[in-house]
Amino acid sequence: MSRTQGGGRHMDERDVRVRARGGSKPRTSNRPKHADAVEGLVTAVDRGRYRCLVDGVPVVAMKARELGRGSIVVGDRVGVVGDLSGRPDTLARVVRVKERRSVLRRTADDTDPVERIIVANADQLAIVCSLADPEPQPRFVDRCLVAAYDAGLEPLLCLTKADLGSPAPMVRLYEPLGLPYVVLSPENDLSDLPEHLTRHTTVFVGSSGVGKSTLVNRLIPGTERAVGGVNTVTGRGRHTSTSAVALQFGGGWIIDTPGVRSFGLAHIDPAEIVEGFPEIAEVARDCPEDCGHRPDSPDCAVRKGLAAGTLDADRVASLMRLLTSREGEEETTEQ
Template sequence: MPEGKIVKALSGFYYVLHNEELIQCRGRGVFRKNKITPLVGDEVIFQAENDLEGYILEVKQRKNELIRPPIANVDQAILVFSAVEPDFSTALLDRFLVLVEFNHIQPLICISKMDLTTEEELQTISEYAEQYQKAGYEVILTSSETETGIERLNPHVENKISVFAGQSGVGKSSLLNVLRPDLELKTNDISTHLGRGKHTTRHVELIKIGNGLIADTPGFSSLEFTNIEAEDLTFCFPEIAKASENCKFRGCLHVSEPKCGVKAGVDLGEIPTYRYEHYLDFLKEIKERKPRY
């Protein structure tokens, strides 16, 4: 039986890439019975009725999956955050990073719209970039207008399935248009009234960029820590996880415990105060989460 990869899901159809051709497939009824929903990014076994139509018979084991956006087997998440319009938000970026780290997906921070910054804003963004790099993240400063940083972004896309994610209006589609100009993806201006853009992407689709595939998704419609437990959170902050090795007590949550390596790291300036404060905010949110039955 032929095998392929789902690159688009739309209106009950799954478009499977096989030998550089797209086969429009439906899922077998057995999927509904077994509560299996094929996702974009899935490796599948299918049966072709003809050159253009077929049925998905089996979904192969996934290495990971995201619920919102619905996509599987992601190698990296390219988190696109604008320097300005909308303003750069470390709180929102850290929330995205926690969700990505928890799902064992490699994050790449891409700060867009650098051409719109003043000298003071440029200095601030550069300092944040340095701090995130020190924490262990790859950070690329970009501009779709001047194509700054695109040459650094290209190698990260090769031979991977990547998700472009971030709040609306940060320039995800603009960046994709620079990476592959023939796409001509729609872009929306920022609403001056709301200070944010409207989503221009309505469905998940994998787009071929060089030898890689990028999902231009409608974005994370849920940023809640639904499946993350309090003890998991430490490991979603690389610099906090490293500092926690110096904690006296196993299972330390770095709040009020004595001889905490993380609090010592904050005091010494090794962990940025805002990162630690976001950790505490997220921990409180997780602890106050209503139990699910």
């Protein structure tokens, strides 16, 4: 420090404190190896806490900071460290997420670019559709089928409330696909369903009020998944289950998901939507490149097949609705 002749204080560079950027410790790209991590299965996610099954013990864990902002979902296989006793008030850490074999995704609607991962590592999608109260929703089923094909999942159609409506129209609609299905009512014993679920990891998806959680409760007594009815004014189901949960069943897993009113496909390319309808996709291979399959599309093989009666009119109409809604031309909110 120096002073001026008048006794005043004169500042120089030695008087200026320089603060190191990022703190005093040097940054490093090294991350903990966590060689002691034990593999677990994420069975539920609730407000930043992950319920994992580790060596048969249910453990509550948080996500390690080094994993960043990436999502962890039900069905993920993860590496867990810390207190794995499962005792009350203990908390472990998820430090690693294994590569996913499959991912079931949706968007909020057909214009939303943000993908939402529903579950990971499933191999089957059970699409639950009621035959009445609420009425059947083929468009919703079609959307789920496209998502299943995109994710590489085998679809299974579960038609509920057969005591209130006939399954014949829905069965006839999906017969060309060879889609496996089961017809269910409160009176039957579900004997046809378990054989489809044994040794599979099956995701149950459906609109609110179709009886999805009721079905899960019947398959696994004591589960006590919340159930609800249908609003008599709007005809819409009431949301009951609020989060996905994986439940052991028949040497595999059932994953019950919250009811949804829309199943957006913004993350799927239109060409892949056509592939979700195999019998139409086979014909579409003879279409000109970038054919939109519209009434004014020149030399459209799909339109020719429709006119010749070799393609089902309802299936083609459903595909057209998906393609137009995917392009933002038509509102597609499900009831």
